[in-house]
Amino acid sequence: MKSVNKAAQRPASNTDVPLKQRNVKFDWSNTPLDWIPNEPYASYFINEINLILPAGEFWFCRLYNKALPLVTDPKLREDVRGFIKQEAMHARGHSSAIEEYLAARGIKTERNQRLMKWLFEVVLDDQPFGRKMPVWMEKRWLLLRLGLVATIEHMTCVLGMYALQNRKWDELNADEVLLDLIRWHGAEEVEHRCVAFDLYKHLGGDYLSRYYLAAVVVPMIIGLWVDGAAHIAGQDPRFASKKPAVYKPWVWVQWFKASRKQLLPNPLWLVAQQLPYFSPWYDPSKEGSTQLAQDYLKQSPAAMAASAIQAKMRAAA
Numbered sequence: 431m432k433s434v435n436k437a438a439q440r441p442a443s444n445t446d447v448p449l450k451q452r453n454v455k456f457d458w459s460n461t462p463l464d465w466i467p468n469e470p471y472a473s474y475f476i477n478e479i480n481l482i483l484p485a486g487e488f489w490f491c492r493l494y495n496k497a498l499p500l501v502t503d504p505k506l507r508e509d510v511r512g513f514i515k516q517e518a519m520h521a522r523g524h525s526s527a528i529e530e531y532l533a534a535r536g537i538k539t540e541r542n543q544r545l546m547k548w549l550f551e552v553v554l555d556d557q558p559f560g561r562k563m564p565v566w567m568e569k570r571w572l573l574l575r576l577g578l579v580a581t582i583e584h585m586t587c588v589l590g591m592y593a594l595q596n597r598k599w600d601e602l603n604a605d606e607v608l609l610d611l612i613r614w615h616g617a618e619e620v621e622h623r624c625v626a627f628d629l630y631k632h633l634g635g636d637y638l639s640r641y642y643l644a645a646v647v648v649p650m651i652i653g654l655w656v657d658g659a660a661h662i663a664g665q666d667p668r669f670a671s672k673k674p675a676v677y678k679p680w681v682w683v684q685w686f687k688a689s690r691k692q693l694l695p696n697p698l699w700l701v702a703q704q705l706p707y708f709s710p711w712y713d714p715s716k717e718g719s720t721q722l723a724q725d726y727l728k729q730s731p732a733a734m735a736a737s738a739i740q741a742k743m744r745a746a747a
C-alpha cells in the first residue's frame with residue numbers, strides 16, 4: 431500500500447474568502463493622544479504601530495509583486511493580488527494617522543519612520559545596502575524575505591485577534607476612530623492570514639529556514655515596537671523624566687502593568703502565541719477566526735462607508 435503524503439495534499443491556497451480592498455478613510459480631527467482615556471502609556475504603545483507598519487507593508491507589496499509571476503496556482507495568485515491590495519490600504523490608513531493625527535499633535539515621528547525605512551528600503555531591499563545580488567542568490571534572497579513576511583503575518587494575525595476580542599478598550603470609551611483603524615486592520619490580517627505562509631510553501635520555503643527565521647524575527651519585532659513606543663512616549667512631559675528607552679526596565683514594567691489592566695497584550699502571552707508557528711505542522715487556517723473578522727468588517731464604520739461609496743459608484747456607472 432502506498433503511503434499518503436499529507437504535505438502534498440495541502441492545497442496551494444488555504445484562503446476561503448475573497449480578499450477585497452476596502453477603500454477606507456479615517457477622520458482624525460477629534461482623536462486625542464490619550465485615545466484610551468487616562469491611559470497615556472498604552473495609548474502611545476499602540477500608536478507606535480502607526481509608525482512601524484507603513485514602510486513594512488509597502489515593502490510587502492513590492493516583494494509580492496516580484497513573487498507574483500512565479501506563482502503557478504491560479505487561486506493562490508488571486509490571494510496574493512488581494513493581499514497586496516489589502517496591505518497597501520493598511521499602509522495608507524496608518525500613514526494618514528502619522529500625518530493627520532500624531533504629527534498634527536506635535537509628536538516627532540521622523541526618527542521611528544527613518545528606522546523602519548532603513549530596515550525595509552535598505553537592508554531588506556532587492557539590493558541590500560545598494561549591492562546587487564549575484565544571480566544565483568536572487569531566488570534564495572526572495573524566499574528568505576517571503577519567510578520573514580510569513581513570520582510577521584502570524585504575529586499580525588495574533589494581534590488582529592487580540593484587537594477584535596479586547597472589550598476593555600470599549601469599556602473605557604477609547605476613541606472610536608483609532609479603534610476602528612486597528613480592528614479593521616486586524617480583521618483583514620485574520621482574513622488573509624494564510625496567504626504569506628501559502629506563498630512561502632508554494633515557492634519552496636522549507637521548515638528549518640522558517641524556524642530559524644522566526645527565532646530571530648519575533649524578538650526583533652518586539653524590540654522595535656518597544657523602542658519606538660519608548661521614543662514617542664518620551665516626548666510626553668508626563669514621561670520625560672523617565673527618559674524611556676528599550677534597554678531600560680521602565681518601559682517593560684509599564685507594558686506588564688498595562689497588560690494586567692487588559693489595555694495591551696501581555697508580552698509573555700504574545701511570545702507564547704508565536705509558538706505554534708515553530709511547529710512543523712503549523713497551519714495558519716487553524717489560527718484566528720475568519721467569522722470573527724468578517725463579523726467586525728460588516729460593522730466597521732470605515733469599511734461600511736467604503737462599501738457604501740463603492741455601491742454608489744457601481745450604481746452610477
Ligand SMILES: [Fe+2]
Nearest residue numbers: 487517520619
Ligand atoms: Fe497589514
Ligand SMILES: [Fe+2]
Nearest residue numbers: 517583586619
Ligand atoms: Fe497582513
